[in-house]
Amino acid sequence: MRRILNAKPSITQREVDYVTDAAAHGWGLDCYGYLNRFIGEAKQYFDSELAWPTSSCHGALHMVLMALGVGPGDEVIVPDATWTGSVFPISWLGATPVFVDVKPDTWCVDPRQVGKAITAKTKAVIAVHLYGNLCEMDELVAVCNERGVTLIEDAAEAIGSEYKGRKAGSIADFGVFSFHGTKTLTTGEGGLILSHRTDLASKVTAIDSQGRHQGAKTFWVDEIGLKYKMSNLQAALGLAQLERAEELVQRKRETFHQYQAAFADWSDITLNPEPAGTLNSYWMPTVVFGPSYQPTVDQRNTWIDACVAAGVEARPFFYPVSDMPMYTDMPQNTVSRELSASGINLPSSYELTPDDVGYVVSTLRQAVRG
Numbered sequence: 001m002r003r004i005l006n007a008k009p010s011i012t013q014r015e016v017d018y019v020t021d022a023a024a025h026g027w028g029l030d031c032y033g034y035l036n037r038f039i040g041e042a043k044q045y046f047d048s049e050l051a052w053p054t055s056s057c058h059g060a061l062h063m064v065l066m067a068l069g070v071g072p073g074d075e076v077i078v079p080d081a082t083w084t085g086s087v088f089p090i091s092w093l094g095a096t097p098v099f100v101d102v103k104p105d106t107w108c109v110d111p112r113q114v115g116k117a118i119t120a121k122t123k124a125v126i127a128v129h130l131y132g133n134l135c136e137m138d139e140l141v142a143v144c145n146e147r148g149v150t151l152i153e154d155a156a157e158a159i160g161s162e163y164k165g166r167k168a169g170s171i172a173d174f175g176v177f178s179f180h181g182t183k184t185l186t187t188g189e190g191g192l193i194l195s196h197r198t199d200l201a202s203k204v205t206a207i208d209s210q211g212r213h214q215g216a217k218t219f220w221v222d223e224i225g226l227k228y229k230m231s232n233l234q235a236a237l238g239l240a241q242l243e244r245a246e247e248l249v250q251r252k253r254e255t256f257h258q259y260q261a262a263f264a265d266w267s268d269i270t271l272n273p274e275p276a277g278t279l280n281s282y283w284m285p286t287v288v289f290g291p292s293y294q295p296t297v298d299q300r301n302t303w304i305d306a307c308v309a310a311g312v313e314a315r316p317f318f319y320p321v322s323d324m325p326m327y328t329d330m331p332q333n334t335v336s337r338e339l340s341a342s343g344i345n346l347p348s349s350y351e352l353t354p355d356d357v358g359y360v361v362s363t364l365r366q367a368v369r370g
């Protein structure tokens with residue numbers, strides 16, 4: 001049976017060569033060779049002053065929140081429509097996630113709702129660039145600056161997306177990324193922190209070094225730190241991927257445009273938006289069904305099941321995180337709820353051909369028609 005994967009990275013001889021070299025030679029005096037090259041390439045690609053590679057985006061966010069001193073009694077604002085990876089690190093530190101709704105046009109956090117949700121307890125706002133779509137950064141920066149709150153971009157899903165010419169994840173105080181195997185660029189598992197906050201650099205570096213301060217005597221630890229380091233082997237893979245970032249983002253965009261053409265004769269559906277002044281890297285092409293389909297979660301899931309049965313790995317739009325059993329339900333976040341019931345993620349593996357895209361859309365059409 002034809003099998004169309006939801007995601008699969010693009011691995012060329014360059015990746016194989018770098019990883020092979022790191023495995024053979026990247027030890028001893030060369031144990032940070034690829035890591036240092038990866039950091040240099042990341043700073044250049046994202047145009048960022050500071051960069052710390054990590055073993056995951058979860059870890060990156062945990063480190064940033066810890067560096068900001070987030071703890072019990074603090075609140076951190078986060079969109080309801082996201083993956084739990086944007087939220088768990090808040091809970092790990094004993095702080096409270098405050099779920100706000102997203103906008104129907106961007107699927108990203110609503111800056112006005114953020115403004116309303118900020119209280120004296122708010123330590124940070126996490127803005128998630130969902131599926132490659134861009135948050136309204138000017139508005140978010142303005143509201144966070146005005147209220148004295150740190151802004152963090154979760155750009156796990158938006159590597160290569162741009163807002164007014166600046167790369168997603170390089171605009172706010174901090175940006176965090178994921179290089180999980182499903183992402184636009186991969187290191188297998190992996191992540192990255194970017195920042196321009198030089199005032200907090202030594203704090204992040206100390207946490208990154210398990211609490212050791214720079215210049216301290218060997219094995220002396222000054223504070224409790226974390227251990228989320230990326231390995232030199234992963235950095236070798238990541239360097240090759242970063243060097244191909246333009247090509248890979250271009251490939252994602254081509255796939256999206258093929259979907260756009262294949263859906264051209266459908267009415268009352270929406271695909272990922274690309275408002276003026278933004279460039280969407282379209283990590284995950286996603287279709288949202290309008291009211292004429294009367295979509296419900298169950299109905300949408302039967303369409304996905306039919307696609308999967310036909311070999312098409314479609315997936316549901318994220319459930320609101322506040323719906324999960326460990327958090328408190330937020331029924332007022334109606335946009336997150338509606339998107340969740342009516343959205344389907346489409347395959348965007350790098351192996352996808354234009355013919356595969358046609359097959360995905362015709363399979364979905366059959367599923368929707370029943």
Ligand SMILES: Cc1ncc(COP(=O)(O)O)c(C=O)c1O
Pocket residue numbers: 055056057058059082083084085086128154156157177178179180190191
């Ligand atoms: C928006 C978002 N944030 C965070 C994460 C967590 O990334 P990682 O798996 O690298 O920890 C993901 C992963 O899917 C994500 O989609």
